[in-house]
Amino acid sequence: MDIETLEALRPELDDFVRQFDLCVKSTPTRRHLRSYVAGQLSNLGRKSVEPIALRMGVAPRTLQQFLAAHRWDETAMVECLQRRVADRHAHPQAIALIDETSFPKKGEKSPGVQRQHCGATGKVDNCVVSVHLGYVAGDFHALLDGDLYLPEGWLSDPERCEEAGVPPETVYRTKPQIAIGQLTAAVGRGVRFAWLCADELYGRSYEFRMAVADLGLRYVVEVPSNLTGWLSSRGTDPEARRLDRLWRRGGPAWETWQVKETEKGPAVWQVRAARFLPREEGVAGDEQWLIIARNALDHEETKYFLCNAEPDAKLGVMLRVAFFRWHIERLFRESKTEAGLDHYEGRRYRGWMRHLVLTSLSILFLSEQRERMRAAHPITLEQVKQAIEVQLDPEMPRAEVRRQLRMVLDRLLYHQHRNAVARKSHTKTRRRRLEEAGVDLAAARQCPRAL
Numbered sequence: 001m002d003i004e005t006l007e008a009l010r011p012e013l014d015d016f017v018r019q020f021d022l023c024v025k026s027t028p029t030r031r032h033l034r035s036y037v038a039g040q041l042s043n044l045g046r047k048s049v050e051p052i053a054l055r056m057g058v059a060p061r062t063l064q065q066f067l068a069a070h071r072w073d074e075t076a077m078v079e080c081l082q083r084r085v086a087d088r089h090a091h092p093q094a095i096a097l098i099d100e101t102s103f104p105k106k107g108e109k110s111p112g113v114q115r116q117h118c119g120a121t122g123k124v125d126n127c128v129v130s131v132h133l134g135y136v137a138g139d140f141h142a143l144l145d146g147d148l149y150l151p152e153g154w155l156s157d158p159e160r161c162e163e164a165g166v167p168p169e170t171v172y173r174t175k176p177q178i179a180i181g182q183l184t185a186a187v188g189r190g191v192r193f194a195w196l197c198a199d200e201l202y203g204r205s206y207e208f209r210m211a212v213a214d215l216g217l218r219y220v221v222e223v224p225s226n227l228t229g230w231l232s233s234r235g236t237d238p239e240a241r242r243l244d245r246l247w248r249r250g251g252p253a254w255e256t257w258q259v260k261e262t263e264k265g266p267a268v269w270q271v272r273a274a275r276f277l278p279r280e281e282g283v284a285g286d287e288q289w290l291i292i293a294r295n296a297l298d299h300e301e302t303k304y305f306l307c308n309a310e311p312d313a314k315l316g317v318m319l320r321v322a323f324f325r326w327h328i329e330r331l332f333r334e335s336k337t338e339a340g341l342d343h344y345e346g347r348r349y350r351g352w353m354r355h356l357v358l359t360s361l362s363i364l365f366l367s368e369q370r371e372r373m374r375a376a377h378p379i380t381l382e383q384v385k386q387a388i389e390v391q392l393d394p395e396m397p398r399a400e401v402r403r404q405l406r407m408v409l410d411r412l413l414y415h416q417h418r419n420a421v422a423r424k425s426h427t428k429t430r431r432r433r434l435e436e437a438g439v440d441l442a443a444a445r446q447c448p449r450a451l
């Protein structure tokens with residue numbers, strides 16, 4: 001890693017944004033596009049419209065109009081983003097990730113805001129929720145799409161919707177329906193997935209699972225413990241049982257699996273699997289895999305998964321996919337801390353939708369540059385961000401830019417060394433705890449590192 005490698009980030013950003021110019025037809029609006037993305041990638045503490053505008057030398061009202069009123073095609077921008085991912089990051093075992101994230105809000109004007117479960121605060125709170133489609137292929141991940149969730153109470157109030165700029169033809173869609181719409185559109189644009197994973201909000205939906213299967217994808221989705229059905233080996237049993245009460249005694253033996261290696265050491269789960277017929281609308285649904293996994297260090301943490309892979313599918317592969325869901329959580333964290341996904345303060349529906357798209361663009365740029373630079377040197381997305389943000393001040397002399405880049409490089413190398421030491425220490429601690437819990441890591445089965 002050297003200064004020249006870091007300096008290449010600025011022309012790389014210019015070239016990246018230029019790929020989306022066809023979605024923005026006027027020259028002034030293209031300049032605003034560059035200003036907004038640069039503002040999201042800058043070192044501003046708050047990346048709402050006004051701070052970005054002041055940093056980039058643009059009138060705040062003008063940048064607000066760029067998001068809320070200017071004529072440009074955000075849907076075409078999503079299509080362009082997805083085609084880029086399909087062309088540059090195709091992978092035979094790519095995984096679709098479905099999840100939602102939330103934005104705490106005060107007042108009643110932001111589109112979709114109401115008291116509902118807010119993951120950001122961990123309780124029922126006043127917030128806006130958006131549903132997202134993510135993509136992961138190997139170590140590369142990106143956000144492909146995002147939509148606001150509009151509750152039924154909102155759409156039953158035309159005056160409120162009109163004030164927020166919600167299109168009058170908008171109809172209510174559940175979160176799983178939003179997710180299927182995003183997934184279907186991405187597949188239609190040429191994005192290829194082999195697998196899908198999602199949490200139990202989506203996994204519990206029979207319609208969601210069937211729609212995913214109809215698209216030709218294998219899924220590994222988390223489901224609630226109270227979902228009922230029948231073991232295939234008990235096909236004549238008249239009683240559908242809850243997942244957490246399938247076996248009064250006995251059952252498949254628990255196998256110890258190391259599902260992945262994390263920054264804090266090996267993640268080890270005890271797993272049992274069986275063929276299962278979920279109860280759907282009172283009758284048995286299609287036979288599939290039921291996978292039950294309990295944390296080897298905390299048996300109170302138990303996860304239940306359904307998977308529609310073929311009967312001879314390898315359990316290690318299905319487990320690997322199931323535990324890939326951390327990528328979407330990481331993407332949300334990166335989007336909020338590095339690009340200000342949760343900083344938007346507008347109250348117009350179009351502005352919100354455009355902000356979601358532009359944040360996906362900013363994170364895609366950082367993810368692509370991390371992948372490019374990793375070929376020569378290990379680097380995190382956060383470190384890529386540190387290297388580009390010092391180059392975005394238009395008034396900073398080149399000599400000062402290079403001086404700050406040297407400081408970034410020094411910090412980068414220092415943190416990489418410190419992280420390696422911390423990783424070693426965490427791994428040692430985790431292994432000791434596993435040993436104390438009676439887990440024999442040497443005998444544990446290993447999920448494949450690559451699908």
